[in-house]
Amino acid sequence: MRLSRYFIPILKETPAEAQIVSHRLMLRAGMIRQASAGIYSWLPLGYKALRKIEAIVHDEQQKAGAIPVLMPTIQSADLWRESGRYDAYGPEMLRIKDRHDRDMLYGPTNEEQITEIAGAGIRSYRDLPTILYHIQWKFRDEVRPRFGIMRGREFLMKDGYSFDIDKAGATHSYNRMFVSYLRTFERMGLKAVPMRADSGPIGGDMTHEFLILADTGESAVFLDSDIADLSLGADKIDWEDAEGLQGIVDRWTSAYARTDETHEEAVFNAEVPEARRVTARGIEVGHIFYFGTKYSEAMNAKVAGPEGSPVAFESGSYGIGVSRLVGAIIEANHDDKGMIWPEAVAPFEVAVINLKQGDAEADAACESLYDNLNARGFDALYDDRNERAGSKFATIDLIGVPWKLIVGPRGLKEGVVELVNRRTGEAVNLSPDEALNRLSAQFGRA
RNA sequence: CGGGCUAUAGCGCAGCUUGGUAGCGCGUUCGUCUGGGGGACGAAAGGUCGUAGGUUCAAAUCCUGCUAGCCCGACCA
Numbered sequence: 181m182r183l184s185r186y187f188i189p190i191l192k193e194t195p196a197e198a199q200i201v202s203h204r205l206m207l208r209a210g211m212i213r214q215a216s217a218g219i220y221s222w223l224p225l226g227y228k229a230l231r232k233i234e235a236i237v238h239d240e241q242q243k244a245g246a247i248p249v250l251m252p253t254i255q256s257a258d259l260w261r262e263s264g265r266y267d268a269y270g271p272e273m274l275r276i277k278d279r280h281d282r283d284m285l286y287g288p289t290n291e292e293q294i295t296e297i298a299g300a301g302i303r304s305y306r307d308l309p310t311i312l313y314h315i316q317w318k319f320r321d322e323v324r325p326r327f328g329i330m331r332g333r334e335f336l337m338k339d340g341y342s343f344d345i346d347k348a349g350a351t352h353s354y355n356r357m358f359v360s361y362l363r364t365f366e367r368m369g370l371k372a373v374p375m376r377a378d379s380g381p382i383g384g385d386m387t388h389e390f391l392i393l394a395d396t397g398e399s400a401v402f403l404d405s406d407i408a409d410l411s412l413g414a415d416k417i418d419w420e421d422a423e424g425l426q427g428i429v430d431r432w433t434s435a436y437a438r439t440d441e442t443h444e445e446a447v448f449n450a451e452v453p454e455a456r457r458v459t460a461r462g463i464e465v466g467h468i469f470y471f472g473t474k475y476s477e478a479m480n481a482k483v484a485g486p487e488g489s490p491v492a493f494e495s496g497s498y499g500i501g502v503s504r505l506v507g508a509i510i511e512a513n514h515d516d517k518g519m520i521w522p523e524a525v526a527p528f529e530v531a532v533i534n535l536k537q538g539d540a541e542a543d544a545a546c547e548s549l550y551d552n553l554n555a556r557g558f559d560a561l562y563d564d565r566n567e568r569a570g571s572k573f574a575t576i577d578l579i580g581v582p583w584k585l586i587v588g589p590r591g592l593k594e595g596v597v598e599l600v601n602r603r604t605g606e607a608v609n610l611s612p613d614e615a616l617n618r619l620s621a622q623f624g625r626a
Numbered sequence: 627c628g629g630g631c632u633a634u635a636g637c638g639c640a641g642c643u644u645g646g647u648a649g650c651g652c653g654u655u656c657g658u659c660u661g662g663g664g665g666a667c668g669a670a671a672g673g674u675c676g677u678a679g680g681u682u683c684a685a686a687u688c689c690u691g692c693u694a695g696c697c698c699g700a701c702c703a
Contacts, residue, residue, distance in 0.1 A: 192652060196639090199697075320702070324627090467702095569664095573664080574663070
């Protein structure tokens with residue numbers, strides 16, 4: 181993309197309403213624009229980041245065995261009357277009427293809808309397990325939306341639902357999603373810690389929230405530093421191996437990690453040596469829980485069991501706040517100059533900065549680098565605006581492009597361009613070809 | 627939903643107390659000089675002062691209603 185032809189309304193000053201850093205930076209970088217309280221338009225740069233995150237979520241869901249579907253945003257009230265939640269849900273649910281005066285709603289979640297689909301479509305226990313998921317806009321009429329897209333009323337969520345014949349199967353499905361979430365967040369360059377969540381009326385210990393540690397997080401978290409050091413790395417996962425998955429889950433849940441909701445100071449102090457006690461802030465980006473037959477019983481969603489008689493599904497649901505992740509990643513990755521995108525989710529991976537637009541040699545070198553980057557499959561941004569160098573650096577750093585290729589007449593005289601890492605500031609002078617090769621190696625692209 | 631606050635140009639703000647020509651900075655446009663970390667100079671464009679009503683010769687300014695938005699708290703991907 182040529183910056184001169186992009187739509188990116190950058191602000192030099194911070195809009196007054198933005199309090200937290202991700203919101204400020206997203207507004208300044210022209211990623212979003214507020215439409216009304218808690219509702220945002222996604223401008224090109226923000227939309228690009230959102231789609232990259234969404235793509236990783238899709239990929240990791242499917243690797244873990246979940247199957248993508250797409251359910252509507254508008255749902256029938258009748259479906260929710262079956263589960264009993266139409267009255268229970270409260271004013272957070274946006275209720276609307278269609279022209280025939282039928283009660284409809286903008287879905288805040290999809291348990292009812294997916295249970296109806298599974299109940300109608302899955303006939304035998306031999307078709308199980310099945311995990312279906314979608315990534316769809318949700319609406320929850322929050323009392324007080326805030327922090328930009330971090331707590332909007334309309335938000336993009338990945339919600340998945342598992343269907344099994346018994347508790348053992350449901351546990352396997354739960355663990356699949358647990359490990360899948362670890363992989364998903366790790367791949368985005370995030371340190372997400374699973375924490376025991378409040379299981380509410382259903383009870384049991386099969387519910388976890390995944391939180392990203394960030395100073396600006398909304399929840400206070402308490403954890404054993406050991407758990408923050410865990411990493412899946414490049415380990416190959418055998419998703420069919422129930423015991424193996426259980427082992428991973430056990431490793432990640434053995435150490436103390438809780439939010440203020442479930443925190444018990446006495447247990448914390450007893451279980452965790454003082455040197456490893458970490459008190460921090462976290463942003464919830466995922467939440468998984470097992471809810472057994474809660475919806476399947478209520479909605480009569482059953483399959484033929486091994487004895488031929490109908491058995492209600494054992495289910496769990498698994499959410500990732502996709503749009504919230506955009507903000508969360510920025511919260512966890514920024515400095516005083518702007519955002520610092522992890523390579524895996526960066527809207528643009530490399531920026532070519534032409535220090536002297538209009539200089540024949542500099543222009544030619546930039547065009548060549550830009551073409552080559554595109555040919556090699558990079559998401560490249562070429563700052564070809566007729567601006568001074570300082571202005572270009574400020575813009576590119578604000579946007580948080582992980583790598584800068586700086587091209588100017590002085591360097592070109594020596595046959596070099598400068599490759600600079602946004603996060604570390606590390607800079608090396610290389611020939612254009614070497615710089616391209618270095619980037620290709622960095623991103624694992626041949 | 628309880629408490630606090632705001633609404634004036636794309637963004638940040640002043641003007642309101644004491645009613646009388648709507649202003650500043652940034653950004654934008656044009657020109658010139660510039661050009662390795664948000665350049666300088668000159669010129670210009672851009673505003674139903676949130677909205678409806680009231681008081682007044684006269685309302686951004688005073689009064690009333692409404693709407694929208696923000697912050698703190700309780701709740702949530």
